[in-house]
Amino acid sequence: MKYINTPIALAGALILMLGSASSCKKETAAIPSETSLSLPSQVSIRYGETQEIKLPKDLSVSTGLTFSFDFSQTAEINLGNGIKLSDKLNQAIKYDSEKQSIQINSALLYPNGAQSSSARIPDDYKVTVLAKESHGTVVGKENLSIKITAGSIAIKGLKSGGELPYSYVLYGDQSTDFEIDPLDLPINGASFHLAKKDGQENIASIAGTHIKLSKDAGDPEKKAEKSFELTPELRKDGFPVASTTFRVILIPQIKFLFGQYYPDLNLTIDFSLIHIGLSNGYVSAAPTLYPENYKSTFELVSIQKDGVAFDNSEKLFSVNAQTGTVSVKKSDSLKAGSYKVTVKALTTTGLEFTANLTLAMSEG
Secondary structure, three states: OOOOOHHHHHHHHHHHHHHHHHHHHHHHHOOOOOOOOOOOOEEEEEOOOEEEEEOOOOOOHHHOOEEEEEOOOOOOOEEEOOEEHHHHHHHHEEEEOOOOEEEEEHHHOOOOOOEOOOOEOOOOEEEEEEEEOOOOOEEEEEEEEEEEEOEEOEEOOOEOOOOOOEEEEEOOOOOOEEEEEOOOOOOOOEEEEEOOOOOOOOOEEEEOOEEEEOOOOOOOOOOOOEEEEEOEEEEEOOEEEEEOOEEEEEEOOOEEEOEEEEOOOOEEEEOOEEEEEOOOOEEOOOOEEEOHHHOOEEEEEEEEEOOEEOOOOOOOEEEOOOOOOEEEOOOOOOOOEEEEEEEEEEOOOOOEEEEEEEEEEEOO
């Protein structure tokens, strides 16, 4: 029968336990601590803009860290021609090693929630940023949500006022053309379209950056004022990426003349040539502006005597800003001849019109 030396057995067990504990400590120490990337949880960008996210300064090049991106949390979408949304994300989101920052180019993506005829862009782009050591061990991992809102375009030459920019247009004015201003947005690979609205299919057309009104838009009789809204969109791969809305107000042809106009008969009586006595002074009848509700103010444009510019430095001729009447002061300095006075009407629409009143002055 063998006897066990109890003290020796206890000492051996203790050595084994200490060795095991030491081994555990070494294994725990080998697990790297996670590096904080200090990323914002969400970033918002307007389409067309770029944004830079700076990483912490202590993550310098000397650490040997590399950065990559995982887009698997963002729903995959086929964009056509064999291109997927993840391909676009890989192009748009990059790590700049020199600047130690993440660069986001929104012009290479699409506004979130944008809808094409066959697909919808997710409500946000979910990105996982991975920091790895040279041997491939992940030492940092953080999630980032990117939200891209639609960009803006504009229409050149519109007036501002109220909720929407606007323009008055005369019925039958075939020269009316609205030009789109992309506001520096990249338009290569994109095109402009008019958003479809019920009842407005035949109001206007678009070609390139120009919007043309249809000759049949508005009131068929071209007598009643009509207004409608147009929304041009910049579309890329079928998705709207930028847009604007403006109001067009169609109004009847404005008549401005020295004389009378009878709209029910479409009859004009011309009083633009008046014979008056020389040096007696004169006040004309007010010119006609139809429709009258567009009447605003009047101003003197020019005076010609027998086809030659007349010097009105003595203010012998004047125009009443409220009524448009032409006044001639009594003066012995005026000579016999034909004086053509050109008057401008400034309407409430912003449109301007001119009319001539010729005063034939003679001794009498």
